[in-house]
Amino acid sequence: MPTYLTDSALCLRVTDFSETSQIVALFTRTHGLLPLIAKGSKRASKKNTMSGPLDLLTAGEVVFIAAKNTAELGTLAGWDLLNHRNELRTHLPALNAAMIAADITTTLVHPHDPHPELFDELEATLHLLGTPQRPRAIVAYAKAALTAAGYAPQFSACLTCAKPPSTAPDALLRFSPRAGGILCLDNRCPAEGPTLTLPARIAIALDRLPAPTTLLASPPPDRPADPAALLTALHILLAHIESLTNKPLKTRYLLPTIFGIRPASAFPP
């Protein structure tokens, strides 16, 4: 008898497999990221123990049989859809932001490595992405995912000389994607590899930015977020992720659409 396991899950990747089946990547709360085969999930029959084919970004309760070894696919035995996230599907910027959040997760989290805290952050993020808090939420999630994966970026002080960022309005500093932190603008604090120049105020804001669960639990801020500053902030966090994996994120091209501005306008000259 196989052992059936259950867990709360978010569907982060779906690929069709044969006429009737799918291969999915589910991010589960207590079993981590699971690659599973959903046999017959696309078949319309009474025997189908799933609520229809699985859709990207939906939440549900999964019943599965774990793979014998981590190189194989587990088997999805049941899927009880709890939230179809319709508010994301009717608004393209929200959907694109959710696709980026899913991509960040599958890029940073290793299969079978549980991250219940990040699961909670992703649930909060998917909720916030359907609200006006969307731009802030996706930036907060990129930071939370890096932190959960053990690569918390450092924005509180220069990596070399430990000087905190200047609060002068037009102060600039550099971010090293490879080292994952800020550096003074001058060459006395040398960087490993290429750096990105950014306003010091963005580093200060990124340092203070709370996790999505905290954003969700607090009243929305009175001041609307500055989309150009948030786009720059997300660009920096994604550059850090790409430097860790040595390849561009598949969803990076969606970046400008979620803030409604072109990336070129987001950078200081």
Ligand SMILES: [Zn+2]
């Ligand atoms: Zn320095």
